[in-house]
Amino acid sequence: MLSRLVSRGLLASAALASCVAASTVVTVSGTASHTIPPLLLLQNRAFQQVTADTTAALYAWSAVNGGEISVIADPSPVSSALPNSLQLTIPQGTSGQVGFGNEGYYGMSCLPRASCIQVNSEWTYNASFYYKFPAASSFEGTFTVALQSAEGQVYASATIPASGSQTAWKQVAVPLKPTTSPTSTANNFTVTLNGAEAAGQTIDFAMFSLFPPTFKNRANGMRIDVATTLYEMRPSFFRLPGGNNLGQTWATRWQWNATVGALVDRPGRMGDWGYINTDGLGLLEYMYWCEDMEMEPIMAVWAGYSLDGESLPEDELAPYIQQAIDQVNFVIGDPATNEWAALRASLGHPEPFPLTYVEVGNEDFFASESYIYRWRDFAGNLTAAFPQLRFIATSYPFDPILDPVPQQYDNHVYQTPTWFAENAFYYDSFERNGTYYFEGEYAVISTNETNLYGTIAEGHLMYPTMEGSAGEAAFMTGLERNSDIVFAASYAPLLMNVGNYQWTPNLVAFDASEVYPSTSYYVQQLFSLNRGTEYLPSTLPTYNGTLYWSVTRDATNILIKISNTDSVAAPITFNLPFPVATYGTATVLSGPATASNSPSAPNTVVPVKSTITLGRSFNYTAPAYSVQVLTATIV
Numbered sequence: 001m002l003s004r005l006v007s008r009g010l011l012a013s014a015a016l017a018s019c020v021a022a023s024t025v026v027t028v029s030g031t032a033s034h035t036i037p038p039l040l041l042l043q044n045r046a047f048q049q050v051t052a053d054t055t056a057a058l059y060a061w062s063a064v065n066g067g068e069i070s071v072i073a074d075p076s077p078v079s080s081a082l083p084n085s086l087q088l089t090i091p092q093g094t095s096g097q098v099g100f101g102n103e104g105y106y107g108m109s110c111l112p113r114a115s116c117i118q119v120n121s122e123w124t125y126n127a128s129f130y131y132k133f134p135a136a137s138s139f140e141g142t143f144t145v146a147l148q149s150a151e152g153q154v155y156a157s158a159t160i161p162a163s164g165s166q167t168a169w170k171q172v173a174v175p176l177k178p179t180t181s182p183t184s185t186a187n188n189f190t191v192t193l194n195g196a197e198a199a200g201q202t203i204d205f206a207m208f209s210l211f212p213p214t215f216k217n218r219a220n221g222m223r224i225d226v227a228t229t230l231y232e233m234r235p236s237f238f239r240l241p242g243g244n245n246l247g248q249t250w251a252t253r254w255q256w257n258a259t260v261g262a263l264v265d266r267p268g269r270m271g272d273w274g275y276i277n278t279d280g281l282g283l284l285e286y287m288y289w290c291e292d293m294e295m296e297p298i299m300a301v302w303a304g305y306s307l308d309g310e311s312l313p314e315d316e317l318a319p320y321i322q323q324a325i326d327q328v329n330f331v332i333g334d335p336a337t338n339e340w341a342a343l344r345a346s347l348g349h350p351e352p353f354p355l356t357y358v359e360v361g362n363e364d365f366f367a368s369e370s371y372i373y374r375w376r377d378f379a380g381n382l383t384a385a386f387p388q389l390r391f392i393a394t395s396y397p398f399d400p401i402l403d404p405v406p407q408q409y410d411n412h413v414y415q416t417p418t419w420f421a422e423n424a425f426y427y428d429s430f431e432r433n434g435t436y437y438f439e440g441e442y443a444v445i446s447t448n449e450t451n452l453y454g455t456i457a458e459g460h461l462m463y464p465t466m467e468g469s470a471g472e473a474a475f476m477t478g479l480e481r482n483s484d485i486v487f488a489a490s491y492a493p494l495l496m497n498v499g500n501y502q503w504t505p506n507l508v509a510f511d512a513s514e515v516y517p518s519t520s521y522y523v524q525q526l527f528s529l530n531r532g533t534e535y536l537p538s539t540l541p542t543y544n545g546t547l548y549w550s551v552t553r554d555a556t557n558i559l560i561k562i563s564n565t566d567s568v569a570a571p572i573t574f575n576l577p578f579p580v581a582t583y584g585t586a587t588v589l590s591g592p593a594t595a596s597n598s599p600s601a602p603n604t605v606v607p608v609k610s611t612i613t614l615g616r617s618f619n620y621t622a623p624a625y626s627v628q629v630l631t632a633t634i635v
């Protein structure tokens with residue numbers, strides 16, 4: 001039987017800075033790069049980064065009723081960023097509606113409901129595209145734009161005039177209002193013409209878009225259910241553009257300026273996780289996302305290193321340093337004096353966005369020798385340009401020795417539940433010397449140490465488990481205790497489309513119509529919604545034990561977070577330093593070690609709130625594999 005004390009007697013002797021701000025340990029990461037942006041309905045909507053005249057270039061598109069389609073290298077493309085067009089030829093002798101369709105994201109896997117296109121009669125969709133006739137004709141007809149089932153049942157349909165005299169690109173848009181909400185998401189977006197009337201015509205198309213309403217109605221915005229789930233965690237920051245999405249190669253590196261402005265001016269790029277990024281979620285959309293979610297960006301700049309191992313030599317860094325400075329100016333600069341800030345203003349946001357932290361590269365411990373000069377020149381120039389900002393180094397802390405001395409480091413760790421519990425005291429021994437830490441990526445990914453770095457099939461968890469989430473929570477009690485030096489923390493990765501993923505587990509999974517918060521999501525949420533303003537020193541948990549806690553307070557409550565990583569329940573006695581109300585609440589997440597929330601069992605483990613009886617001294621039993629917050633009102 002275990003008995004733990006939280007007592008006033010230890011306030012003075014705790015080996016910790018007393019009363020440090022707990023409010024800075026926060027929760028959400030932008031390592032969303034492992035999954036498709038959850039906002040797009042059409043896949044391959046602009047034929048970005050594909051090779052024209054190949055079958056592969058047509059992925060996600062198919063002909064309807066004998067329409068002949070191909071992706072061409074257009075001699076008159078819609079923009080220099082989008083060189084490819086979809087060309088439709090309607091053969092002679094056809095009848096009925098002829099054209100093409102898009103299956104949405106991950107059509108191959110959308111049965112029973114992995115992805116594809118959700119059709120919801122409560123929504124009005126906005127469908128748009130560009131078209132032109134490569135050769136003028138006398139044709140006058142209509143495009144029929146529709147949402148329909150894979151079997152051809154039409155749920156929403158609208159027409160747009162089509163004129164053969166239109167030889168310059170023209171953008172057209174139409175609202176689509178479905179009449180029903182089918183449960184299946186195996187649906188298509190189609191564009192067709194009357195085959196008998198249009199036979200023999202050839203038409204080019206570019207930059208399709210189909211949007212349902214978005215979170216806070218933001219243009220190019222987020223899917224409402226996904227964004228709302230994240231918002232309900234009350235994240236304080238978002239790390240962007242993804243952790244590991246700055247570039248596998250120099251040529252494919254993320255460049256902020258290729259992601260802003262009109263969608264037709266965004267070329268897209270091969271992202272770091274093996275699929276093409278549309279960059280429809282560009283730097284400005286990221287900033288609006290932060291604004292709409294009431295969180296701050298932690299923004300990375302590309303710093304001369306690509307994950308293929310190539311580091312730029314020192315004498316070639318200058319233009320990239322300038323590009324990083326331009327990126328920061330786009331976010332915070334003064335439109336009156338800076339052209340990139342003026343670009344931001346012209347795009348609708350003259351006010352600077354809030355920005356405190358800029359991360360110089362990503363995981364530069366992979367190339368630590370070259371980071372010595374890259375950090376020196378990037379951090380040196382950025383600090384000179386923006387003395388008000390704080391720059392985060394991404395090598396191992398103090399290895400190698402960097403100059404200027406980093407004031408912030410970003411630590412990443414993917415490990416077992418046992419490792420996380422054993423490292424609950426990781427930061428306690430760090431000197432308090434002006435260096436601050438960002439636990440930028442962490443997650444339990446396996447229960448078997450030998451499988452940590454293997455492929456997913458070799459033993460990564462598919463979804464977070466209760467045992468893993470309890471291990472993370474044990475570690476997080478240590479982050480909270482050390483929140484005088486750990487200024488931010490975020491589980492990673494954040495999002496996973498269950499129809500197509502590169503890495504497991506992830507905090508939140510989703511498919512075309514549902515969102516599945518994991519056990520680790522609820523742990524992040526419990527910690528985030530119950531941050532104190534002060535950390536209260538208490539008797540410390542036992543090193544390598546099974547029970548971990550941290551105690552904070554705000555103006556009205558004592559907030560006690562407890563993780564029990566053991567397979568048996570743990571009775572605890574609390575002696576509080578303040579009198580508290582007779583009744584408080586316990587919000588408890590617990591379940592069997594291997595319990596997960598998954599698409600087939602989404603609510604296996606959810607937090608349960610109950611009233612508990614308190615006192616200056618009270619007993620509480622933490623269930624096996626549990627994470628909980630006890631709230632006691634100070635009287």
Ligand SMILES: *[C@@H]1O[C@H](CO)[C@@H](O)[C@H](O)[C@H]1NC(C)=O
Nearest residue numbers: 062101102103107150186188
């Ligand atoms: C419709 O979507 C299905 C997948 O759900 C796909 O197999 C089919 O090719 C699509 N058809 C069209 C015309 O896009």
Ligand SMILES: *[C@@H]1O[C@H](CO)[C@@H](O)[C@H](O)[C@H]1NC(C)=O
Nearest residue numbers: 126127128171172173174209
């Ligand atoms: C629909 O999309 C088009 C193209 O992006 C845009 O110009 C138009 O304003 C949108 N309409 C609505 C109602 O949002």
Ligand SMILES: *[C@@H]1O[C@H](CO)[C@@H](O)[C@H](O)[C@H]1NC(C)=O
Nearest residue numbers: 255257258259267319322323
């Ligand atoms: C972005 O800016 C860099 C220079 O900083 C330039 O080389 C590149 O062409 C620009 N990309 C786009 C798409 O504008």
Ligand SMILES: *[C@@H]1O[C@H](CO)[C@@H](O)[C@H](O)[C@H]1NC(C)=O
Nearest residue numbers: 317318321376377380381384
């Ligand atoms: C700025 O970068 C240039 C080019 O890499 C370098 O020569 C210079 O020393 C840097 N300046 C500072 C203040 O770090």
Ligand SMILES: *[C@@H]1O[C@H](CO)[C@@H](O)[C@H](O)[C@H]1NC(C)=O
Nearest residue numbers: 398405429430431433434435
């Ligand atoms: C701060 O402390 C760490 C060890 O915790 C040490 O390695 C580092 O050099 C110190 N930094 C400064 C600026 O003294």
Ligand SMILES: *[C@@H]1O[C@H](CO)[C@@H](O)[C@H](O)[C@H]1NC(C)=O
Nearest residue numbers: 447448449450451454458459
């Ligand atoms: C851990 O994984 C390795 C490699 O897959 C396997 O051989 C071993 O039996 C596993 N150990 C446990 C305890 O599951």
Ligand SMILES: *[C@@H]1O[C@H](CO)[C@@H](O)[C@H](O)[C@H]1NC(C)=O
Nearest residue numbers: 421422423425542543544545
């Ligand atoms: C905790 O356990 C780990 C792994 O067995 C061991 O390396 C470490 O020394 C232990 N820590 C303490 C304080 O006992």
Ligand SMILES: *[C@@H]1O[C@H](CO)[C@@H](O)[C@H](O)[C@H]1NC(C)=O
Nearest residue numbers: 571572573615617618619620
């Ligand atoms: C807490 O539990 C201990 C051990 O069972 C018991 O002696 C004590 O009276 C309990 N305290 C309260 C306040 O119930």
